[in-house]
Amino acid sequence: MTRARCYGPPQRTEAADMPDEAKLARTLATAILGIDTLWGGDVMSPSGTGRFIADSWFSDEPLPEAYTHRAAARLRETGGVAARSPDEDAVGAYLAAVDVPAAIDEAIAQGRELGGLRGAFLVGQGESLRVMWELAEELRGRGQEVPYERCVVAATGTPPAPSRPEPKRQLLAKLLGVPAEPARLLEAVDAWRGERLVPRKAIKLLADGFISQLEEGTRRHVVPHLPAALHAVPRANVEFLLVENAWFSGSMNYVGRARNRDGSPRYEATYEINAALEISVPELVNLVAHEVVPGHVTNFALAQALHVQGKLGFEATVLTMNTRGAALSEGLANHALLMAFGATEVSELQDPDLQIGSLLALLQDDAKNQASWLTWEERRPQDEVARVLRGEYLCSEERAGKLSGAWGRHPLNGRMYLPCYRAGTEKVGELRRRHRPEKVIPALYQVSGLVDVVTIDGVL
Structure with missing residues (x-):
């Protein structure tokens, strides 16, 4: 029997082959927020310094016990399993209250039962969550070391x-x-x-100006290929914030919980940028395209709009990191500048400085993958990894230090998230070369269903 795909909020139906949306939402919420809490994440945090695996919560659904239980609050306060000094009592109390691995298994089972494009996405996401659980057990000394290949395949396919x-x-x-x-x-x-370095106190002012330029490019080269129902969705309702001593170069924090008087979303987000970031003006243009428009903020806003319109299910409202969905999202964001200029290749950009900035940005994402490879596959020491990133990938000293250290050596991000950037970029590049914009752009922005770096082939 062919299973019908049902998107959007829970619907009353007597058809036996329709999924129980409320049950599916509860299962996914427990699985995702359970693993997020275990690693110390807080999906309701307005800052990227507090978020981790769960990257959004804008469905208006009540938070599950996996988030609200008092043991969850204690675990978040103590930093989860990746804290410098993990509180094993807090971890144990949380896992006694919330059966995280059972929720992950149930999410995978429901995805397999559902089948089709949506089911394949849920199974892939569930397998990624399962590896994150195994990594947590490894960190606690309760499981064997998870093979590096298993981590990367789970996150990138x-x-x-x-x-x-x-x-x-x-x-x-x-x-x-x-x-x-x-x-x-x-x-x-x-x-x-050095000749084009952005003054740190001018980052916000410049970024706001670049948004206007990129919005116009998106209106010309991206929006015409999207359904009319998405044309009026705000694509860049973002506030830039400078953050001191951040381990990331920048963090887009999609919120999406503010509402207009009529109850419609305001599609709001913040972007925190590392105050110590050494970046040129052309690289900043690329960063704004990647993080805001037509990159991450636009992508999240359109997903929220598609959910509100009943086209995407609950899973589109609690997007995740370290998963194949994240790999596709990063790939789209890495092509955002090109899309805003109607280009497929860097060489098609008219401004040589933009070409150089784009190549440096792409090399930095190659460097993220290389930091992961050198750290976890070849077991190189941090100082050696930093030298490679600086010399071969042309990263600034600040970026080389962060990618070889806080990012690369992190037990989860280093093995699962860093490889997502290159994998997603290569996949999106391949798709954009193979398919015309009117076909590939709707697929990338989830118009044909929520997809990841593997399942997107099913809608093209």
């Missing part, structure tokens, strides 16, 4: 592999008019970046 920066380095060398030899190219990039 493909086995791990080192990055290959050479083609981008060759293009950069040509644009900068220097040999591609490492020392010469790094010197040229540092000089180029």
Whole structure:
């Protein structure tokens, strides 16, 4: 029997082959917020310093016991299993109250029963959550070390592999008019970046200006390929905030819980940017496109609109990190600048500085994958990884230090999230070269159903 796909809020039906939306929502909420809480995340935090695996909650559904139980509050306060000094009593009390692995198993089972595109997405997400559970058990000394390949496949759908920066380095060398030899190219990039460095106190002002330019490009090159019902959705309702001593370069925090008088969403978000970030103006343009429009904020806002319109189910309201869905989201965001300019390749951008900035941004995401590979596959020490990221991937010293340290050596992000960037970027690039915009853009923005870096092939 073919199962009908049912999207949107719970619906009353007597059809035996329709999913129980309320049950599915409860299961997913417990599985996702359960693993998020276990790792110390707080989906209701307005800051990226508090969020972790669950990256949004805008459904108006009540929070599950996995979040509201008093043991959950204590576990969040103590930092979860990845804290410097984990509180095992807090972990034990939480797991006694919330059966996280059972919820994950049930989410996978419901996805398999549902079948089709939606079911495949849920199974893939569930498998990612299962690996996160295994990593938590490893960290607690209750399980064997999770194979690196298992982590990467769960998050990206493909086995791990080192990055290959050479083609981008060759293009950069040509644009900068220097040999591609490492020392010469790094010197040229540092000089180029230094001449265009964004004053830290001007980041917010510049970012706000870039949003207007990118909004216009999105209106011209992206919006025409989306359904008319999505054209009026705010795509960049974001506030920029500077954050001191952050471990990330920037964090987009989609909120989506504010409502207009008529009850419609305001599609609001914040973007926290590391106050210590060393970034050039062209790289900042790329960052704003990636994080805001037509990147992450736009992507989340359209998902919320599709949920409100009954086109996507509950799972679209609690989006996740370290999953195949996140890999696709990062890939879309890495192509956001190109999409805003109606381009498929970096070489099609008219401004050489934008080409250089885009190549450096893409190299940084190659560096994220390489930091993961060198740290977890080759077991290289941090200082050696940092030197590789600086010399071969042309990262600033600040970025090389963060990616080789706080990011790369994190027991979860280092093995699951860092590889998502390159995997998603390569997949989206492949799809954009193979399909016309009117076909691929709706698929990337979930118009044909919630998809990930693997299941998107099913709608193209």
